[in-house]
Amino acid sequence: MADIAIIGYSQSPSWREAELTEPQFLFPVISEAIDHAKIERREIGFTCAGSCDYLSGQTFAFVMNLEAVGAWPPISESHVEMDGAWALYEAWVRLQAGDIDTALVFGSGKSSPGNLSEIYPLQLDPYTLTPLGVDPASMAALQARALIDAGLVTEREMAQVVARNRRDAMNNPRAQVSGDFDEDALLAEPYLTAPLRKHDLPPISDGACAVILATADKARAVCERPVWIRGIDHRIEVHQPGMRDLTVSSSTQIAGKNAGVGNAPVDVAELCVSFSHEESVLRRALGLAENVKVNPSGGPLSANPLMAVGISRFAEAARQIAEQGAHRAIAHASSGQALQQNMVAVLEGD
Amino acid sequence: MSASLPDETIDPNAPVANMDYFMALEFKETICPVVQRYTDGLLAGKIIGHRCSQCGLVYVPPRGYCPIDVLETTEEDEVELADRGIVTNYTVVTPVQYYGQEATEPFAKVSVLLDEPGGMLSLQDVLEVPVEQVRIGMRLEAVWVPESDRTVEEIGNRSWGSADGCILGWRATGEPDVPPDQFNDRVF
Numbered sequence: 146m147a148d149i150a151i152i153g154y155s156q157s158p159s160w161r162e163a164e165l166t167e168p169q170f171l172f173p174v175i176s177e178a179i180d181h182a183k184i185e186r187r188e189i190g191f192t193c194a195g196s197c198d199y200l201s202g203q204t205f206a207f208v209m210n211l212e213a214v215g216a217w218p219p220i221s222e223s224h225v226e227m228d229g230a231w232a233l234y235e236a237w238v239r240l241q242a243g244d245i246d247t248a249l250v251f252g253s254g255k256s257s258p259g260n261l262s263e264i265y266p267l268q269l270d271p272y273t274l275t276p277l278g279v280d281p282a283s284m285a286a287l288q289a290r291a292l293i294d295a296g297l298v299t300e301r302e303m304a305q306v307v308a309r310n311r312r313d314a315m316n317n318p319r320a321q322v323s324g325d326f327d328e329d330a331l332l333a334e335p336y337l338t339a340p341l342r343k344h345d346l347p348p349i350s351d352g353a354c355a356v357i358l359a360t361a362d363k364a365r366a367v368c369e370r371p372v373w374i375r376g377i378d379h380r381i382e383v384h385q386p387g388m389r390d391l392t393v394s395s396s397t398q399i400a401g402k403n404a405g406v407g408n409a410p411v412d413v414a415e416l417c418v419s420f421s422h423e424e425s426v427l428r429r430a431l432g433l434a435e436n437v438k439v440n441p442s443g444g445p446l447s448a449n450p451l452m453a454v455g456i457s458r459f460a461e462a463a464r465q466i467a468e469q470g471a472h473r474a475i476a477h478a479s480s481g482q483a484l485q486q487n488m489v490a491v492l493e494g495d
Numbered sequence: 496m497s498a499s500l501p502d503e504t505i506d507p508n509a510p511v512a513n514m515d516y517f518m519a520l521e522f523k524e525t526i527c528p529v530v531q532r533y534t535d536g537l538l539a540g541k542i543i544g545h546r547c548s549q550c551g552l553v554y555v556p557p558r559g560y561c562p563i564d565v566l567e568t569t570e571e572d573e574v575e576l577a578d579r580g581i582v583t584n585y586t587v588v589t590p591v592q593y594y595g596q597e598a599t600e601p602f603a604k605v606s607v608l609l610d611e612p613g614g615m616l617s618l619q620d621v622l623e624v625p626v627e628q629v630r631i632g633m634r635l636e637a638v639w640v641p642e643s644d645r646t647v648e649e650i651g652n653r654s655w656g657s658a659d660g661c662i663l664g665w666r667a668t669g670e671p672d673v674p675p676d677q678f679n680d681r682v683f
Contacts (some may be wrong), residue, residue, distance in 0.1 A: 166527050166652045169559050172567060186565065202522035203653055213561035258522040276516060 149240050150364035150371035151492070153182025153357035154460035155463035159448030162257040163351035165202065171213035171253050176338055178249070178355035183367050184388040186215050189357075190245025192222040195229035195237045195252040196452045199264050204352040210253060221245075229302045229354060229456030230478030230488050236358050238417045244397035261349065261451075269482065281482070282346055285420040286338040288391040291338055292422050295392045297429075300340055303421040304331040307344045307446060310418075314443025321348045321395035322447045337478035340430060344446075352450030354457040372463040372492050379478075379488035389402060393470045397430035397477070400489040406431050406475060408491075412484060413438045414475035415458040419445045427477060431489065434454050441465060456477065459490065466494040524651050529559040532570065534647035537661035540639060542576040546636040553615035556650075556657070558596075577610035578637035578662075581673050583681055584617075585629050592631060603629040608681050618657065620664035633670035637664035652669065 149154035155171050179186055192214055196207045207224050217220065229252015235247035246458050263282035269275045292298040305328050312322035326344075337343045352419045364371035380396035380403075382389055401407070416436055418424045424439060431440070440446075442461040456480025462474040473493050480486040520604050526534065529545075533556040536543035544553045545568040549559035555576055560567050585605040590598040606617040621629055622638055639645075639662055648661040 162525060164525065165559075166530075169527060169529075172560055172565075176565070199520075201653075202520060206653065209653060212558065213565075215565035217563045218585060258524045259520060262520075263520055271516070272514065315640070364571065 147241055147243065148361045149358050149374050149462040150247050150361065150368065150408045151356055151374065151459065152157070152271070152359045152364050152368040152371055153178045153180075153274070153368060153475045154355065154463055155255045156319050156354040156453070156457055156460055157182055157352045158319045158325075159348070159350040159352045159450050161321060161349060161351070163255060164409050166214045167196070167206070167253050167255050167353070168209050169276045170351070171210055171251065171355075174253075174353045175249065175364060175439075177212050178250070178251075178357050181405075182357035182359070184247060184357065189223065189249045189338060191236055191248040192220055193232035193248065194222070194224045195223070195227050195232035195250075195456065196224070196254055197226055197373060199267065200254050200256055200259060202259055209293050214249065226484075228452050228454065228478055228480055229356075229454075229479070231379070232487060233356055233358070233428060233456055233459060234377060234379060235352045237374060240358060243360070246360040248358040249297075249355065250358060250456065251353060251355035252450075252453035252456040254450055255351040256349050256449075256451045257351050278317045282338045282341060284386065284482045285346070286341045287386070288426075289345070289420065289422040291391045292356050292425060297377075297392055298422050298425040300332060301328065302425065303345055304328040304342075306418070306421040306424050307331055308438055310446040313441050314447035317442050317447065319352075320443045320447070321350050322445040341420065347445045347454075348421045348447070348448035350448055350454075352448065352453050354450070354453040354460050356456060356459055356463075370494060372466045372494060375491045375493050377490040378403035378487070379479070381484065381486040384481075386485070389483075389485075391483055392426070394426050394430040394484050394487060395451055397427055397484065397487040397489060399433040400487050401475075406489060406491055409473055410434070411461065411475055412471040412473050413441060414477065415440055415442060415444070415462040415465070416475070416477040416481040417445055417455055417458055418427040419449065419454070423479075426484060430452050431466070431475065431477075433475075441469075455488070459492070462490075462492050466492060505531065509650040526650075527559070527652050529649070532573070534650055535556055536575075537647060537650075537658055538642075540642060540643050542578055542609070542614070542637075542658070543618075544576050545572045546574045546613075547610065548572060553609075553612055553614035555609070555616060574612050576612065576614045578639070580609040580616075580635060582606070582621075582629065582631055582633045582635060582677060583608045583615070583622075583678050587629070593638050598638050603625050603639050605629060605665070607634075608678055616658060619662075622664040622666045624667050627635065630672070632675055634668045634670040634673065636668050638663045638666055649659055650662055
């Protein structure tokens with residue numbers, strides 16, 4: 146596979162309730178990513194977006210997001226009803242063809258207008274699970290309980306993950322939840338859905354993220370510090386969560402192996418840890434050494450713009466390499482219930 | 496969201512062949528500042544648009560940007576628009592009596608290209624004109640809801656083209672039709 150590089154990225158802040166419309170807050174994010182890559186808008190050969198109309202409650206809402214791209218004269222574009230990480234994957238595949246050299250990918254979402262605990266069950270089996278109203282917190286609580294019962298994680302370790310993420314997020318101007326929190330104080334809080342407390346859940350966020358990809362020649366020509374995608378893979382597990390062992394993530398494990406995670410030491414990993422216990426599952430699935438720093442940005446527990454939170458892991462991991470001196474980083478995105486579907490990419494500097 | 500309760504007349508031992516499942520999702524949208532200015536204008540009897548400083552196209556309701564030139568637009572780009580215009584495009588809807596459908600007779604939804612400085616309002620209702628007489632090029636004027644009865648509750652951030660609650664619909668002015676070659680690049 147041809148090496149593809151990340152040559153630019155931009156993220157909006159993560160807002161609890163954005164005052165602007167999705168195209169309005171996408172507008173500067175896309176422009177900034179293009180400026181960051183030091184290219185002209187017309188150099189982009191392919192555009193791919195990730196969003197979910199269920200979040201905003203309007204069919205074809207994704208079409209309006211294109212207004213922030215600049216689609217005249219007509220452009221070549223595509224959309225995935227998924228996190229922008231999967232738009233990035235589609236563009237990575239598209240760039241392999243070699244006839245174009247630059248792609249714009251982005252993810253965006255406004256979670257604030259609707260009720261996520263009612264929207265999410267619609268992705269489940271419509272006969273047995275959707276009518277039960279199995280929301281993400283309930284599903285995550287089942288997974289956390291399975292992990293605790295198996296002795297793979299403790300509630301204290303989960304609180305430690307939260308405290309660490311919120312402390313790290315104090316250095317991230319785009320984060321929504323940050324601060325110095327004492328883990329004993331966190332553990333003293335009541336359960337929301339046992340064994341999860343409110344802080345074990347991600348915030349509800351609106352926001353967007355855009356990334357510019359380029360082929361090797363193009364990246365060398367325009368970018369001082371390209372971030373190379375050395376491997377990328379995504380795998381999906383069976384839809385019915387009752388048929389899975391929730392204490393492991395076999396899809397992450399396979400995707401990580403195919404992406405080449407274990408081929409060399411990893412400096413830092415930006416993982417889609419939306420619920421605190423998931424860090425333990427993902428660390429084990431990827432075989433990360435204990436010294437690997439996870440989510441220096443504060444991760445999804447600090448900023449969770451749905452449909453942009455996965456592609457934000459790519460932006461944050463690339464930022465670690467381009468701006469913070471890391472050499473080899475993991476970007477991970479997740480979709481579905483209880484880590485059902487997972488994407489893993491290995492990013493490297495020169 | 497709620498699942499329907501089991502019907503007690505159904506034999507609990509019979510195989511399940513059908514399952515009713517009624518659900519609804521509620522969304523509560525905060526009107527963005529640009530659309531807020533537009534709705535405030537409608538309540539005062541004015542149609543406000545944004546004119547792109549580069550290409551001159553007028554957007555109504557304003558969006559806060561010109562998607563053609565990828566330029567942000569602001570209050571400085573606001574223009575007050577005419578409440579008269581030309582039908583450039585229309586659809587006759589023949590209502591199917593699905594659950595919740597209130598209309599029974601065919602009706603037209605038209606795109607109205609407003610007189611200078613321009614702007615296009617789509618999906619507008621035509622009043623006092625039989626459906627079969629709606630045609631491209633006919634001149635219309637807005638019929639405003641009386642000021643005290645105006646409401647903007649139906650207008651959302653993405654309801655482009657909507658003046659619901661403030662403009663009741665559009666009626667023919669009786670002026671001669673405008674030939675299509677004068678607006679054939681402004682159909683939608």
